[in-house]
Structure formats: structure tokens, C-alpha cells
Amino acid sequence: DTAVSQTPKYLVTQMGNDKSIKCEQNLGHDTMYWYKQDSKKFLKIMFSYNNKELIINETVPNRFSPKSPDKAHLNLHINSLELGDSAVYFCASSQGLQSSGNTIYFGEGSWLTVV
Amino acid sequence: KQEVTQIPAALSVPEGENLVLNCSFTDSAIYNLQWFRQDPGKGLTSLLLIQSSQREQTSGRLNASLDKSSGRSTLYIAASQPGDSATYLCAVREVTGKLIFGQGTTLQVKP
Numbered sequence: 001d002t003a004v005s006q007t008p009k010y011l012v013t014q015m016g017n018d019k020s021i022k023c024e025q026n027l028g029h030d031t032m033y034w035y036k037q038d039s040k041k042f043l044k045i046m047f048s049y050n051n052k053e054l055i056i057n058e059t060v061p062n063r064f065s066p067k068s069p070d071k072a073h074l075n076l077h078i079n080s081l082e083l084g085d086s087a088v089y090f091c092a093s094s095q096g097l098q099s100s101g102n103t104i105y106f107g108e109g110s111w112l113t114v115v
Numbered sequence: 116k117q118e119v120t121q122i123p124a125a126l127s128v129p130e131g132e133n134l135v136l137n138c139s140f141t142d143s144a145i146y147n148l149q150w151f152r153q154d155p156g157k158g159l160t161s162l163l164l165i166q167s168s169q170r171e172q173t174s175g176r177l178n179a180s181l182d183k184s185s186g187r188s189t190l191y192i193a194a195s196q197p198g199d200s201a202t203y204l205c206a207v208r209e210v211t212g213k214l215i216f217g218q219g220t221t222l223q224v225k226p
Contacts, residue, residue: 004158031212041202043159043216056213090158092214103149104214106159 003027004107006091012113013081020077021110023091031055031096032074033104034066037088046089049074050096081114088112117142121205121217128195129225136190136220138205143183146208150179150190153202153219162203163190195224 006023013019025032033056034046048056049068063079078085088111094104118141128134138148147166151159163172163179165188171180178191192199202219209215 033214035214040218042218043204043206045213045215048212056211103161103164104208105161106151108158 004091004093004105006089006107006110008110009108010111010113012115015081015083015114017081018077018079019081019112020075021089021091021112022073022075023107024073025091025093025105026072027093027095027105029093029095029105030071031094032068032071033092033094034074034076035090035092035106037090037109039087043090047074047076078112083114086112086114117145117207117209117215119205119207119215119217121203121220123220124218125221125223127223127225130195130197132195132224133191133193134195134222136192136203136205136222138188138190138217140186140188140207140215142209143186144210145183146210146212148179148181148188149206149208149214150177150188151204151206153204155201159204192222195222197224197226200224 004025031050033048037043047066052068065077068074088109091107094102122137149164150162165172165181176193181188202221204219206214206216
């Protein structure tokens with residue numbers, strides 16, 4: 001069973017469209033994240049939710065809106081897609097946000113290409 | 116602001132060599148440090164996690180050390196194999212809970 005699963009894995013869409021990426025974890029964790037990996041392979045946090053509550057919100061355009069319907073899901077909705085949004089988006093989860101011993105688990109990534 | 120740097124950016128070694136990957140960070144106020152592996156087109160796999168109170172962790176041929184006061188960690192890979200070829204990422208977990216990543220070391224182990 002996949003611990004952190006995200007869909008779709010690949011997404012090609014036109015500028016201006018609205019798209020969503022879904023993420024689910026079956027680890028029983030209470031904290032979920034979205035990370036973005038740019039063309040230079042640099043990974044940076046975008047959002048974090050703890051028990052469905054937004055905890056971390058980095059400087060991300062408000063076209064990006066995360067939604068957490070329950071602890072096991074954290075979806076990412078992107079409005080009015082721009083060319084610069086092309087990247088790999090990784091979902092992740094962990095037990096607890098501020099804890100020294102908890103490993104963070106990543107999904108396989110969603111490759112978004114905006115044309 | 117926490118910054119994580121990994122050296123070298125790329126490394127190519129013959130099979131069987133022992134090697135060391137380096138990671139440095141600027142703010143020692145961290146909860147833990149994690150080493151990940153990323154294969155092309157794949158997600159991240161956690162290799163080792165060292166808590167801030169620990170000095171090292173070992174898993175099979177991998178050994179990671181942490182010197183929090185100097186802001187350094189190393190990942191030691193013994194008897195490297197072609198299957199070890201991947202990008203290795205170091206990340207520190209800040210007290211805010213954020214995971215701050217280095218840019219990775221891309222390792223190629225030649226048969």
C-alpha cells in the first residue's frame with residue numbers, strides 16, 4: 001500500500017486554466033504538507049496543515065489554495081495557471097509538526113507542465 | 116534565515132568506493148536532520164533521521180553524522196554500488212516545523 005499517494009502524476013494544461021492535485025495518506029498522520037520542486041531541483045515548502053488547520057503558509061501566490069477536508073487528505077487547487085507554475089509538486093505527511101523524532105514521508109510527486 | 120548547502124553538487128565514483136556527502140546549515144536551532152534519496156522521476160525516500168540530541172545514525176551501508184554546533188552533517192556510504200546512483204538530499208527541520216532542503220548531491224556509481 002502506498003503511504004502517501006497523489007494524483008495525477010502528470011498534468012499538462014494551458015495557461016489560465018484551473019487545476020487540482022489530490023493527496024491522501026494512510027499513515028494516520030495528523031500533519032500534511034505541499035512542497036514545490038523547481039527546474040533546478042530545489043525543494044521548498046508551500047503549505048502545512050495540522051489536524052485540518054493551516055499552520056504554515058509560505059509566500060505563495062493566492063492563486064494556490066490548499067484544502068484539507070480531513071486529516072488524511074490535503075488537496076492543492078491552482079487558479080489561473082501561469083508558465084512559472086510548471087514544477088513538480090510533492091505532498092508529504094508526518095506525525096506532528098514540531099517533533100524531533102518524526103520522519104516525514106513524501107508522495108511520488110505530480111509533474112505539472114503549463115503550456 | 117536557515118540555509119542548507121550540500122557539497123559537492125555532483126559526484127562520480129567507481130563501484131566499491133567509500134564516499135562522503137556533506138551538508139551544512141546556518142542555524143543550529145533545529146529539531147532534526149534528515150537525509151533523503153531521490154531517483155529520477157520519483158519521489159523522496161527517507162534514508163536516515165538524526166534527532167538534534169543525537170550524533171549519528173546507521174542503516175546498513177549508510178552512516179549519517181550530525182554536529183549541530185558547527186552546523187554540519189555527513190552521509191557516509193560504504194562500498195558503493197551502481198544502485199546507489201541517485202540524488203541525495205539533506206534537510207533540516209526547523210523549530211517551526213518547516214523542512215528546509217539543500218539542493219542535493221547527484222551521485223553516479225560506475226560499474
